[in-house]
Amino acid sequence: MERIADLLTEELKTAFTAAGYPADKVRVSQSNRPDLCEYQCNGAMPLAKTAHKAPLAIAKEVVEHLSGSRRIDNAQAVAPGFINMDVKESYLAEYLGDMAASSRMGCDEAEDPMTIVIDYGGPNVAKPLHVGHLRSAVIGESLKRIARYCGHKVIGDVHLGDWGLQMGLIITELQERQPGLVYFDESYTGDYPQEPPFTISDLEEIYPTASKKSKEDDAYHAKALEATAQLQAGRRGYRALFQQILQVSVTDLKRNYKALNVDFDLWLGESDAQKYIPGMVKKLEDEGLAHESQGALVVDVAEESDSKEIPPCIIRKSDGASLYATTDLATIVQRMQDFHPDEILYVVDKRQQMHFTQVFRVAKKGGLVEPDTKLEFLGFGTMNGKDGKPFKTREGGVMRLEVLLNDIYEEMYRKIRENQEGRGSEESGEDEARETAKVVGLAALKYGDLSNQASKNYVFDLDRFTSFEGNTGPYILYTIVRAKSILKRYEEAGKKVDQEAFLPVNDPNVKQLELECARFNGVIADAFAETAPHKVCAYIYNLSNVFNHFYHETRILGEQDEKKQASYIALLDLTKRILETCIDVLGFSAPERM
Numbered sequence: 001m002e003r004i005a006d007l008l009t010e011e012l013k014t015a016f017t018a019a020g021y022p023a024d025k026v027r028v029s030q031s032n033r034p035d036l037c038e039y040q041c042n043g044a045m046p047l048a049k050t051a052h053k054a055p056l057a058i059a060k061e062v063v064e065h066l067s068g069s070r071r072i073d074n075a076q077a078v079a080p081g082f083i084n085m086d087v088k089e090s091y092l093a094e095y096l097g098d099m100a101a102s103s104r105m106g107c108d109e110a111e112d113p114m115t116i117v118i119d120y121g122g123p124n125v126a127k128p129l130h131v132g133h134l135r136s137a138v139i140g141e142s143l144k145r146i147a148r149y150c151g152h153k154v155i156g157d158v159h160l161g162d163w164g165l166q167m168g169l170i171i172t173e174l175q176e177r178q179p180g181l182v183y184f185d186e187s188y189t190g191d192y193p194q195e196p197p198f199t200i201s202d203l204e205e206i207y208p209t210a211s212k213k214s215k216e217d218d219a220y221h222a223k224a225l226e227a228t229a230q231l232q233a234g235r236r237g238y239r240a241l242f243q244q245i246l247q248v249s250v251t252d253l254k255r256n257y258k259a260l261n262v263d264f265d266l267w268l269g270e271s272d273a274q275k276y277i278p279g280m281v282k283k284l285e286d287e288g289l290a291h292e293s294q295g296a297l298v299v300d301v302a303e304e305s306d307s308k309e310i311p312p313c314i315i316r317k318s319d320g321a322s323l324y325a326t327t328d329l330a331t332i333v334q335r336m337q338d339f340h341p342d343e344i345l346y347v348v349d350k351r352q353q354m355h356f357t358q359v360f361r362v363a364k365k366g367g368l369v370e371p372d373t374k375l376e377f378l379g380f381g382t383m384n385g386k387d388g389k390p391f392k393t394r395e396g397g398v399m400r401l402e403v404l405l406n407d408i409y410e411e412m413y414r415k416i417r418e419n420q421e422g423r424g425s426e427e428s429g430e431d432e433a434r435e436t437a438k439v440v441g442l443a444a445l446k447y448g449d450l451s452n453q454a455s456k457n458y459v460f461d462l463d464r465f466t467s468f469e470g471n472t473g474p475y476i477l478y479t480i481v482r483a484k485s486i487l488k489r490y491e492e493a494g495k496k497v498d499q500e501a502f503l504p505v506n507d508p509n510v511k512q513l514e515l516e517c518a519r520f521n522g523v524i525a526d527a528f529a530e531t532a533p534h535k536v537c538a539y540i541y542n543l544s545n546v547f548n549h550f551y552h553e554t555r556i557l558g559e560q561d562e563k564k565q566a567s568y569i570a571l572l573d574l575t576k577r578i579l580e581t582c583i584d585v586l587g588f589s590a591p592e593r594m
């Protein structure tokens with residue numbers, strides 16, 4: 001379905017033409033003065049010069065041609081030349097009926113779907129997930145869902161950090177502790193054991209220990225570098241260990257992401273891109289782009305229009321080692337080969353902006369992608385503590401994601417209990433309350449993140465995020481639960497919800513809610529086009545406010561006029577479905593009750 005603003009635009013264009021004016025620039029938008037009108041059009045203003053007429057006079061002429069409109073009511077020309085208008089009740093009811101009749105509530109699927117790879121998550125193998133990885137997972141998952149909802153083919157790739165020094169460190173530390181393991185015997189040619197010689201908790205202890213040692217002990221550091229080089233060169237025993245580290249770590253990561261309701265289509269990593277490096281480097285050399293500089297191989301990417309210096313992209317270090325950029329370029333080659341995407345979107349900390357500028361330029365210049373392949377970087381800001389510094393534990397250490405989640409679940413549980421007492425409502429059982437706390441807690445965390453523009457830093461505020469009031473996840477869920485409970489009571493009274501039973505109702509509270517519902521398709525389309533989940537959040541916050549206002553001001557279940565009541569119920573049902581769809585694309589869900 002077309003957006004309501006676009007349908008009104010059509011009417012205005014016709015009226016401008018009928019009044020003898022050019023209509024190509026005419027647009028109707030939502031009013032920024034809702035106290036005066038619902039929609040507005042400023043199309044008369046720029047015509048004054050060529051028409052040699054005051055804009056107000058033009059606006060008045062146009063308005064005359066709107067009197068018979070099926071969609072527009074109360075059209076008015078106001079100084080200095082604006083056209084204010086409302087949507088006709090009868091038309092709005094019809095529009096909402098059509099929305100309600102489609103399972104997608106008026107949001108069309110793309111006619112020409114794009115293939116999009118989203119690179120998000122980016123955890124590092126063998127290191128526990130920490131809050132720094134949270135934003136990428138939460139934002140990336142939502143962008144994936146929004147794009148899918150719009151009908152595009154989306155491939156989410158976790159892009160594991162699995163090829164760096166951390167592997168050499170773990171191997172070195174293991175060797176110190178268990179030198180007798182068969183993985184370290186270079187003369188061994190048989191199969192390696194199925195069972196890994198460590199658990200995830202071992203790994204989580206081994207990595208920080210090794211990392212600390214290597215900072216304090218040069219010889220140890222050199223050993224780890226050597227082990228990394230040998231692993232990369234393909235030493236059999238190290239490769240076998242690497243596979244096991246990967247397996248143990250990925251199992252744990254999957255469990256963690258599942259708790260976040262985040263799910264990847266591909267579990268590839270830096271290591272999977274290695275085999276594309278030689279071909280990619282050769283192509284850059286053949287194209288005459290890669291050249292030696294102080295022993296390293298680099299590609300110049302500076303452009304004349306740059307306002308700040310963009311240094312050359314290093315493809316190979318002087319010792320022959322490849323770097324982060326090399327792997328990312330090889331991964332682009334891999335993705336082009338496997339999926340030929342129209343777009344690759346990276347959801348990564350904004351401090352990596354320079355890296356991606358360099359990588360994208362090399363990829364374009366070197367023809368690793370098509371000229372029209374979109375390479376997009378969505379750099380997100382930091383999640384800070386109340387002190388304005390990157391979020392830490394009380395002891396000042398890196399906060400593990402699991403710990404953070406548990407803190408949220410606990411606080412949520414406490415608030416749910418408190419709220420149940422406050423309402424004097426029946427208490428749910430312990431198990432149910434704990435389950436609900438998880439569902440609502442996840443919404444609190446994700447909404448707290450997603451409601452901010454991704455590029456901005458934000459403050460993680462446990463108390464505010466878990467509040468049932470204000471611009472929070474729990475408030476949105478509470479609204480959904482409220483709608484569900486009214487629908488349930490309606491059905492318990494033996495009535496059936498007729499989703500399309502919209503009637504023109506002359507009531508400003510109803511109309512406000514209707515207008516807000518009608519915005520749904522536009523909001524989703526904008527959130528996709530602008531990679532902006534926060535727009536969905538802002539919308540559902542507003543929708544919830546308008547809905548709750550309607551709920552408080554309207555007798556719904558007590559309404560005597562059955563038709564009117566059915567219309568209220570249809571509106572309530574549509575609101576609920578929109579809210580549920582929106583939270584689904586944001587990556588969380590609502591409980592049955594709270």
Ligand code: ARG
Pocket residue numbers: 119121122123124159160161328346348
């Ligand atoms: N593993 C990286 C990190 O923790 C993030 C990876 C982002 N994705 C990419 N293609 N570079 O910083």
